[in-house]
Amino acid sequence: MKKISIFLVSAMTLFAVASCHKEPSPQDRDNEYLVYTAPSKDVDFSKFKTFDIADSVLVIGQSDKPYYSKSNNALALIQQYRVNMEKRGYIYTPSNPAAELGVQLTYVEKTERFVRYYSDPYWWLDYPGYWPSNYWGNWTGWYYPYPVSYTYTTNALITDIVDLTPAASDDDSKPLTIVWSAYIGGPASSSISLDVKRMQESIDQAFAQSQYLKRAE
Secondary structure, three states: OOHHHHHHHHHHHHHHHHHHOOOOOHHHHOOOOEEEEEEOOOOOHHHOOEEEEOOOEEEEOOOOOOEEEOOHHHHHHHHHHHHHHHHOOOEEOOOOOOOOEEEEEEEEEEEEEEEEEEOOOOHHHHOOOOOOHHHOOOOOOOOOOEEEEEEEEEEEEEEEEEEOHHHHOOOOOOOOEEEEEEEEEEEOOOOHHHHHHHHHHHHHHHHHOOOOOOOOO
8 A cells, every 4th residue: 555655764763762772671561572562642533434554564674784684473463453453443445545544554573682701710600599609619710601592583564654645635735643553562472473373362462451442433
């Protein structure tokens, strides 16, 4: 959908803001994804009736360049948003220039690698729960520095809902407004199918904590 493609800048902006924001520990939610939602100020969501949703998910971080995905996993996330929007009373109007709301999904994946060199054999002393060094005998002397390294991967689903009504008017110069944003993110598991399931549940949670997002009855 042509109008949806302009959301790329806003999605990147939201990701940059989210990256700089200190997230709560994943342990606070029993290793579930963090779900953050934010409506635009003074928006009456009840006045909208129809919506369109991009038929692909923008993927950032899995390759050198961003790309759009129509994989089964991407379509499952798109479908989850469609179901929730329809439950709120909005009418799905695919590829309709008169659609009033547009939904864009962006998936972001990032892997961090940390390496630290130690010359002290008791490098584990800073970690709670490890046995003290005298359990093994007090080794003395110089030890050749060696690295301790680990990696971890996080992923996130960023969503923007945009008011498309200015695009349907004669004034094409009027900018579109993001009326709702959602950030779903946390540690990635070893299974992409499991992560998709967790994200689907988090999408439901995003709507659960956004009761204002519904069409007038």
